[in-house]
Amino acid sequence: MCDCCSSKKDIYLPELATVKKRKLMNGTELYLLIQLDSGEELGHKPGQFVEVSIAGIGECPISISSSPTQKGGFELVVRNAGSVTKAIHKLKVGDKVGIRGPFGEGYHIDQLKNRNLICICGGLGLAPQRSLINYILDNPSDFGTLTVLLGTKCYPQRFFREELAKWAEGDDMTFKETVDEEHDCWTGNVGVVTTLIPKVESHLKDSAVLVCGPPVMYKFVLMALEEYDIPHDDIYVNLERRMKCGVGKCGHCQINGEYVCQSGPVYRYSEIGAMPEAI
Ligand SMILES: Cc1cc2nc3c(=O)[nH]c(=O)nc-3n(C[C@H](O)[C@H](O)[C@H](O)COP(=O)(O)OP(=O)(O)OC[C@H]3O[C@@H](n4cnc5c(N)ncnc54)[C@H](O)[C@@H]3O)c2cc1C
């Protein structure tokens, strides 16, 4: 039990966890299945993140990519970006990591229930949205229709390929994918993710739209959505901010008094659209 609040966990103390599976999915993205050594499930909600620490190196926030409906550990997708993520990429099966969290509010599932949903993901934005997508697929009676649009920079960069193929073949969602650049092995759509939006025009009315991707993508997706008069209350965005503590103490993630690590990283566009530097 934590000393300073009623939480079962100490928010400052990493829990020991073990790498159960690892797979390099492309040149830069590593998949990890991690299990807490306590044997307990992480108990997360879609859209939340954990702070992953490597002894002697440091700690960094990583989104949880698996749905809470999946038991037996949780999944992460880690891009090799710097010192901590490079150390994470060197982990082998059986190695130990420290885990704090889950943190953030994640997706407010109650706001999404019974709605038709459109997930627009770009690149690594697939990792947090996959948690929500698989949660919806496992609880279909709680939601309306599901449409997923995915854009990836280039064909070799695509990850979770087998899962994407199942999404494309199944009849429980509409899945459309594109890559920015042509490639000999790719026969699908070519162009940025916004080129997929007109293809699902009829789905946009009365839907909630959830957008997650690199910062540059938001501007263009939000501009494209303006054409369809979707209320800003019905557009959700994931804000990724530099984070340190992950628990509202250090101020690193703050925008206009909003602590993204605590109340985010998912916000309604109506809540943050007017905040300078939010998008
Ligand atoms: C809520 C949240 C969820 C995240 N989820 C994931 C995830 O699922 N998978 C994943 O691979 N990464 C994710 N990230 C980004 C990840 O935390 C950073 O890549 C990581 O902190 C870099 O740490 P490092 O020590 O490896 O790199 P550093 O040595 O600290 O930095 C390497 C480079 O990355 C830049 N950088 C560091 N942190 C960030 C950041 N937050 N945003 C943009 N650029 C940054 C630095 O400026 C530098 O250029 C997430 C970040 C946040 C805030």
Ligand code: FES
């Ligand atoms: S990361 Fe420390 S306050 Fe949000």
